[in-house]
Amino acid sequence: MKPHLLLSFWLGLSLAAPLTLPHAAQAEAAVKAEKTAKKGKAQAKAKSKEGRINTPPPTHPPLQSVEVTQLPEGTDHVDLYLLIGQSNMKGRGFMPETPKRDPRVIMMHLRDDHWYLARHPLHLVGDAQTFVGHDNAGVGPGLAFAEEMAAQVPQAVVALVPAAVGGSSITLWQKGAKLYDEALRRVKLALTETAPVKGRLRGVLWLQGEANAKPTDLPLHEERLLKLVDDLRADLSQPDLPFIACTIGEMGDVSRLTDKAAMNEILLALPGKRANTGCVDARDLKTHIGDNVHFDTAAQEEIGRRFAKALEKLGSTQASR
Numbered sequence: 228m229k230p231h232l233l234l235s236f237w238l239g240l241s242l243a244a245p246l247t248l249p250h251a252a253q254a255e256a257a258v259k260a261e262k263t264a265k266k267g268k269a270q271a272k273a274k275s276k277e278g279r280i281n282t283p284p285p286t287h288p289p290l291q292s293v294e295v296t297q298l299p300e301g302t303d304h305v306d307l308y309l310l311i312g313q314s315n316m317k318g319r320g321f322m323p324e325t326p327k328r329d330p331r332v333i334m335m336h337l338r339d340d341h342w343y344l345a346r347h348p349l350h351l352v353g354d355a356q357t358f359v360g361h362d363n364a365g366v367g368p369g370l371a372f373a374e375e376m377a378a379q380v381p382q383a384v385v386a387l388v389p390a391a392v393g394g395s396s397i398t399l400w401q402k403g404a405k406l407y408d409e410a411l412r413r414v415k416l417a418l419t420e421t422a423p424v425k426g427r428l429r430g431v432l433w434l435q436g437e438a439n440a441k442p443t444d445l446p447l448h449e450e451r452l453l454k455l456v457d458d459l460r461a462d463l464s465q466p467d468l469p470f471i472a473c474t475i476g477e478m479g480d481v482s483r484l485t486d487k488a489a490m491n492e493i494l495l496a497l498p499g500k501r502a503n504t505g506c507v508d509a510r511d512l513k514t515h516i517g518d519n520v521h522f523d524t525a526a527q528e529e530i531g532r533r534f535a536k537a538l539e540k541l542g543s544t545q546a547s548r
Contacts, residue, residue, distance in 0.1 A: 318367020371531025
């Protein structure tokens with residue numbers, strides 16, 4: 228290169244506006260996260276061929292933050308919903324390439340307790356900016372449910388509080404146990420933060436049972452489930468808090484189908500044991516991600532819509548504000 232051209236080149240570099248260190252680091256982390264996600268998708272496909280199913284990782288970071296007290300135009304309050312249970316509530320369905328971002332549907336991030344536009348995975352445990360630290364969470368029923376509720380109540384912002392944990396036994400969801408106490412903490416925080424915009428807890432969605440569908444646990448399951456409902460209502464001072472359960476998938480190993488069916492009978496009997504409860508019947512849904520345990524995306528979205536219909540049946544959307 229000629230000397231004068233070389234001098235011009237270096238002058239151009241020196242005069243260019245530099246990227247500040249924090250933004251540069253954030254951009255670099257986002258690029259790394261995207262590369263990791265692509266690699267993860269390829270690994271998931273490979274593992275699928277080997278018979279081990281792994282939900283592909285989330286893509287397109289970051290989460291888009293929102294100020295929960297600044298409501299979108301046309302809305303005047305916040306309806307909160309608590310999502311609890313194990314891996315099928317958390318979701319393992321494969322996620323769409325482009326994340327959804329509806330300003331009327333928001334979520335409380337599991338890692339930092341801040342509010343963001345809701346997108347898959349709702350149960351993201353990774354960093355909100357880069358997704359680093361994510362696990363196998365994918366599509367669950369929560370977002371499809373929220374979209375239905377937003378359509379039913381156009382003046383509401385639907386705020387989801389995800390708290391499900393894969394593989395969790397119902398014993399961990401008893402008052403005083405780790406998962407119960409954490410879910411209660413998060414929903415109380417959500418209620419406090421949304422109080423200025425008339426935030427109300429409109430319901431609890433429960434999808435759990437696979438971990439306890441065995442002869443040693445089944446005899447105690449109904450008592451534990453009823454205690455969960457009663458304790459949540461007492462601790463939140465909402466004696467009529469809607470609580471909607473969902474049946475587990477009756478698929479896979481035939482030797483376990485009898486126990487799964489027995490679990491579903493317990494879940495389906497819930498409305499007869501406690502007022503203002505319901506149970507989504509998903510026994511007809513047989514499609515899964517390839518492991519005979521976790522519902523696929525289509526089944527999860529159908530479960531979400533059924534959760535919304537069950538809640539509508541209880542008339543909670545018409546409750547006085």
